[in-house]
Amino acid sequence: MEASHVASIFQTFPEIFIWNETRPYGRTGPWNGRIFIGVEDMSSVYLGGYKVGQDDQKGTYYFSFSFPSNPLSYFVLNSEGKVVAAYKVEGKDDWIFYFAFPRTECDVYNKCGANGICNYKEKPICSCLRGFEPKNKEEWNRGIWTAGCVRRKLLQCERINKTGEVGKADEFLKMPRMKVPGFAEWSSALENGCRDTCLNNCSCIAFAYDDGIRCMTWTENLTDIQKFTRDGTNLYIRLAHSELDQKDLTVTILVPLAVGIVTVAICTFFSWRWMAKRKAMKGKKKMLQVEKGERCLKESSENIDQADFQDLPMFNFEELMIATSDFDLTNKLGRGGFGTIYRGMLNDGVEIAVKRLSNASGQGLQEFMNEVVVISKLQHRNLVRLLGCCIEREEKMLIYEYMPNKSLESFLFG
Structure with missing residues (x-):
């Protein structure tokens, strides 16, 4: 794997590509002067001090960073093709890994093919844009998405050229929180004029606007599109009027x-x-419901009292995923009979150890809840402290304080 910087032909908004030999493997999206808009959570995960400069002599761009508060920091491209960021806490020997890209399957370049959209929270993760259908339906149904999607109905200009039918003018479908496609063309048009710029060009099939980049338009197939949960850009897809007409x-x-x-x-x-x-x-049936963002804990057992959980914090799966760099192997501390333990760091700088229970462990929700209650009550200076837990979808996790000197077992048995 190798990382490189690539600029558009207009040399206006460079973006970073990760290459697997001659094929793109990952793409950050364009730089808007503050962040790469194709990296989810970059505005919250990154601490600042990032710059993209231009080497006029070589005709290339370079990416640099500086952390005044954490001088010992680095980025590295590992053997898995991920750009990993780490920093060293003063007075400690270990490096803390806090970011990795690509992070999910959808960060892999053009995972769903042309005109396909990737959403790692959906199953299957790939779907066609509205107004499009799979180019090869048999392959698509088998989970092979590389052929992508094709348009169902002709746009107005194509109808006029092929059939002479004018019909109603095309419209744009707004898609919020998107990673914009690759290979955009730049225009200095302001936000209000960006739509007209695209609509008046028969070749234009989509547009987007960012304050730092201004107007972006696309005339070829839309590649490497992703739906974000947070951040992202409003992407407007051009469709035949009949695709948006709800009267019929x-x-x-x-x-x-x-x-x-x-x-x-x-x-x-x-x-x-x-x-x-x-x-x-x-x-009377005892039930505890705790909601925070997308977290939801439901318990129907008659043997667990709600009072047992009043003082136990609940963690969000997404914040644990960010804290452990998507449960990266570099943060793995060990593995037991019921699951794997990862090292992580919360946004407030607290180091944690996350025990992620395996689905194959055989431990059900009842057993897990009993374990949480027992451990939360066993607080002793010689025992690791339980900070909270997380139950979301099929995930069950325990969050402990991080012990830098490893476990008692390692000292007793080597």
């Missing part, structure tokens, strides 16, 4: 919607009756 769908939608509402009402009524009977037969 009114009758089609109305009947199923009415049936759906009635079905939900009936199901809700019987569910309520069933729950009322169950409460009367089995007594």
